[in-house]
Amino acid sequence: MSNVTPRRGRSAAGRAEVRRDLVTAAVDLFTAQGYDETTVDDIAAAAGVGRRTFFRYFKGKEDAVSPDHELGLARVAEVFATAHPTEPLLSVVLRAGETVFDLYLSDPGTARKRFALVHEVPALRDREAAMVHRYRRLFTRELAARLAGVEDGDLRAAVTGAAVVAAHNQALRRWLADGGTGEGTEACRAHFRKVADMLPLEQAPDLEQVARRLERAARSLERRA
Template sequence: MGEPGNDGSGRGGRRQEVRSQIALAAMDLFAEQGFESTTVDRIAEQAGVGRRTFFRYFRSKEDAVFPGHDERLADVVERLRTTSDEADPLQVLTEIAGLVLDMYVAEPQVSLKRFELTRQVGALRDKEIASIDRYQRVFARYLRRCWAAGADAELHAAMAAAAVVAAHNQVLRSWLRAGGSGDPHVQLRVAMAVVREKFGGRDPGAGEVVVGVVRTSAPANEVRGRVEDALRHIAT
C-alpha cells in the first residue's frame, strides 16, 4: 500500500506504455547506479524519450518510482471524508484497499521492478515505508471518527488501521513473490475478512456472516459441538 502505479486516465494503452517504459528505465538505473547519482536526462535517454516527455508523465525522479503519491493519498482522504456514516467502516477500507491493489495489478512489470528496487536501495525502501504510514494514519483517523463512541476508540482504530495495511501488504507481497501473475483480489477479500472478524465487532455490518476457521487437531464432531454452542448465542 502506498506506491501505486496506474495511470488511470482514459487515454489508453499508448500513454500507459510510455509511462511504464520510463518508470522501468528509471528503476533499472536506480538499481544500477543508485538513486542520487541518476539524473532525469539519463533516465529519459535510457527510455528513448526526451526530457520534456519525462516531465509530462512524472514530476521528479522519485515520482517515477512512486507516481502521484500525494494526489492518490488526497483522493483516499476525500473519499473517506465523504463516506456515508451508514457505511461499515471496515467494508469501506476493504474497498479502498482493493483500489490500491488495482493500481499494482494494472502494471505488473512496474510493480515487480519496484518491489525488487526497494529491496536494493534503502533510501527508496524508506520512502515507500513512509508512504505506507501515511495511508495507515489516514485510515486510523477515519476509524477514530467512525468509532468515536466506543471505549478505547483510539487504540482500536490504530490497531485496525495497522491490520488493514498489513493485510493489504501481505497479499501484495505474496502476489509479487509469485511473479505478479493472477488476480490477488480474492486473497485480499479473504485477508480483509480476517481483519473484519478481529475488529468488525465494533460495528457489525447488517446481514453479514463471517466464518473464521482456525485449524485444530480436534475431531470435527467436537468442533461442530462448539459451533452449535456458539450459535445458541445468536438471535434467530
C-alpha cells in the same frame, strides 16, 4: 539560441507521455545499472527531455519510481468520503484497502520491477515507508472520526488502521512472491476478511461526535490539499 528539436509535452496528452517515458526510463536505468549509479541527467536524457524538466514532473529522483501514491491516497479518501452512512465500518475500510490493491494490480509487470527496486535500494525503501505511513495516518484519521464515543476509540482506530495497512502490504508481498498473476483480487479480499475477524470494531459509535469529527477531518484534509 535554445534547443530546436521537436518536443512533446505541450498538450495534456503530451505531458502524460513525457511522464510515462520518464518513469520507464528511471525504472529501467535503476534496474540495469543501479540507483546510485544513475543520475537524473541519465533519466532525462533517456526520456529525451532536459534535466530541468525532470524536476517539473517529479519532486525528486525517488518519486520517479512510484508516482501513483498520491492517486492511491486520493482514492482511499474518496472511498471514505462517499461511503454510505449505514455501511458497516469494517466494510468501508476493506473496500478502501482493495482500491489501493487494484491500483497495484492494474500493471503487474511494472509492479514487480518496482517491488524489486524498492526492496533493494535503501532510499526507495525509506520513501516507501514514508508513503505507507501516510496511508496509515489516513486510515487512522478516518477511523478515529467514525469511532467517536466508542470506548478507546482512538486506540482502536490506531490499531485497526495499522493492521489494515500491514495486512495490505502482506497480501501484496505474497501476491508478488507467488508470481503476481491472476486472482490477486480474490486472494486479497480473503486476506482482508481474515484481518477483519481479528479486529475489534463491533461497538456502536456516538453519532453526534462522529459528525463533528468528520467535519474536522474534512477540514484537515482540505488544509493539506
